[in-house]
Amino acid sequence: MRIVLLIFLALNIFGCAAQKETIFIPASPLTRKEVEEEKERLKNDPEWADFDVEEIIGDGRGMFTYREEDIRAALTGINKSDKRLSLCSNSIMSGATSIVFVAETDEPHQVKIKSASCSPVGGGLSCRPVETDWEYQYKGIYFSAGILGYEKAIDVISAFERLGIEGLPDWHRKVFGVGSVNSVEKTMNGYLIGVGELFCGGCVSEILVTTSHDSESKIQKLTYVDAIDSICI
Numbered sequence: 001m002r003i004v005l006l007i008f009l010a011l012n013i014f015g016c017a018a019q020k021e022t023i024f025i026p027a028s029p030l031t032r033k034e035v036e037e038e039k040e041r042l043k044n045d046p047e048w049a050d051f052d053v054e055e056i057i058g059d060g061r062g063m064f065t066y067r068e069e070d071i072r073a074a075l076t077g078i079n080k081s082d083k084r085l086s087l088c089s090n091s092i093m094s095g096a097t098s099i100v101f102v103a104e105t106d107e108p109h110q111v112k113i114k115s116a117s118c119s120p121v122g123g124g125l126s127c128r129p130v131e132t133d134w135e136y137q138y139k140g141i142y143f144s145a146g147i148l149g150y151e152k153a154i155d156v157i158s159a160f161e162r163l164g165i166e167g168l169p170d171w172h173r174k175v176f177g178v179g180s181v182n183s184v185e186k187t188m189n190g191y192l193i194g195v196g197e198l199f200c201g202g203c204v205s206e207i208l209v210t211t212s213h214d215s216e217s218k219i220q221k222l223t224y225v226d227a228i229d230s231i232c233i
Helices: 006-010 032-043 053-057 068-074 150-163 170-175
Strands: 023-026 063-065 083-090 096-104 110-121 124-127 131-138 141-143 181-187 190-197 203-213 219-232
Touching: 023 068, 023 110, 032 053, 032 063, 068 083, 096 124, 131 150, 141 150, 141 181, 150 181, 150 190, 150 203, 150 219, 170 203, 170 219, 190 219
Parallel strands: none
Antiparallel strands: 023 124, 083 096, 096 110, 110 124, 110 131, 131 141, 181 190, 190 203, 203 219
16 A cells, blocks of 8 residues: 655646546545554664654554545546556655556456556546556566567566576666566667666666577576666656
8 A cells, every 4th residue: 555645745746737638536544543554564664763653653644545446436447357556656756656557368478557647636646547558477577578579578587587687786786676677678789678667666777688598599698788767766
């Protein structure tokens, strides 16, 4: 459950203001039980070790969440069988919020990713209509592969999973694991692996790698070449 402070509601609308068609999702105050659960979560978070959680959170006034039933009722195109993957906000992006669902399909290894981009407004979120993209899935990873195709993309991802990336800078190694892969494409200089996302993780990058193969053409090594468009917000 993504919980944010009401102060974000006073920030400027990000992105959706220019859209003619918007959808409203109401914010709901936390219940007493949810406030206590949030306090417990923060007390167990090492990043909050130096803070007095009880003093900061108090009775939870000014904290809210977005209920699953309100989200589904507001967003057209979200079916009962669709699974919510994430609901994350980025305070640096004026509280911009992304809501993502995944829908199973009859196509092997493929799913539909349904996402809505939202901005904070008084009392909740103002969202754009749901956008749908086809993506592949592998061990809980959802990714695009373009003309490369599923099988060849999986060769690269599984090599990343088994072997890591030789020479990958420490910062990238700490921030981007194989679970953060969102795309794989072939280039003239190797493979470009897209990793991360801005709303939940806060960081994105594209990592260029070259490959070494054995006599049976199985990837034996991924070697770091460059990191392109690395951004954290």
